[in-house]
Amino acid sequence: MARILIVDDEESIRELIREVLSPEGHELLLAADAAQAFEVLRKKSVDLAIVDRNMPGASGLELVAAIRRNPKTAPMKVLMCTAASVTKEIDEAFAAGADDYVLKPLNFAQLIAKVAKALASPPRGA
Numbered sequence: 835m836a837r838i839l840i841v842d843d844e845e846s847i848r849e850l851i852r853e854v855l856s857p858e859g860h861e862l863l864l865a866a867d868a869a870q871a872f873e874v875l876r877k878k879s880v881d882l883a884i885v886d887r888n889m890p891g892a893s894g895l896e897l898v899a900a901i902r903r904n905p906k907t908a909p910m911k912v913l914m915c916t917a918a919s920v921t922k923e924i925d926e927a928f929a930a931g932a933d934d935y936v937l938k939p940l941n942f943a944q945l946i947a948k949v950a951k952a953l954a955s956p957p958r959g960a
Contacts, residue, residue: 835859836953837878841871841897842886842915847938851884851915854942855949868892872900875907882952884936887916887927895930902931902958909957913948915940933958 838860842848848864855862863878865871867889874880883901887894894914901907914927917938927935933952936945 835861836881837861837863838949839863839865839871839874839880839883841865841868841883841889841894843867843889844886847886847915847940850940851945854940854945858946858949860949868894868897868900871897875901875904880907880910882911882913882949884913884915884949885932887914887918887923895926898927898930898932909959911952911955911957913952 838855840848840851840862843866852862863874865874868891885894885897898912898914901910901912911933912931914932914935915938916923916927916935919937924935934948936948
């Protein structure tokens with residue numbers, strides 16, 4: 835299965851996403867902020883990142899943009915996780931390099947479907 839990085843400053847959200855995706859058989863890595871995410875990405879290859887938009891320090895938008903600038907991580911899929919359903923904020927997620935987004939509060943079936951769709955599509959640049 836896939837290696838998925840979950841990046842969210844709220845531990846309860848990280849754990850909830852882990853609980854939802856664990857039965858799918860993925861290897862799940864957790865990070866509380868962009869700095870921890872960069873550390874994980876430095877050590878391991880990741881197929882998909884689920885990134886919270888609003889975090890202290892570097893935002894999810896900044897993290898996604900950095901992922902896209904790095905040739906090692908640029909091909910990975912990224913889902914932006916946000917409570918913002920405002921079109922402008924969703925557009926910003928896509929502009930930063932997100933492949934798709936999921937809204938909070940999380941719809942578990944939608945999350946599983948979007949993860950499966952992202953993993954089934956070819957890597958960026960392929």
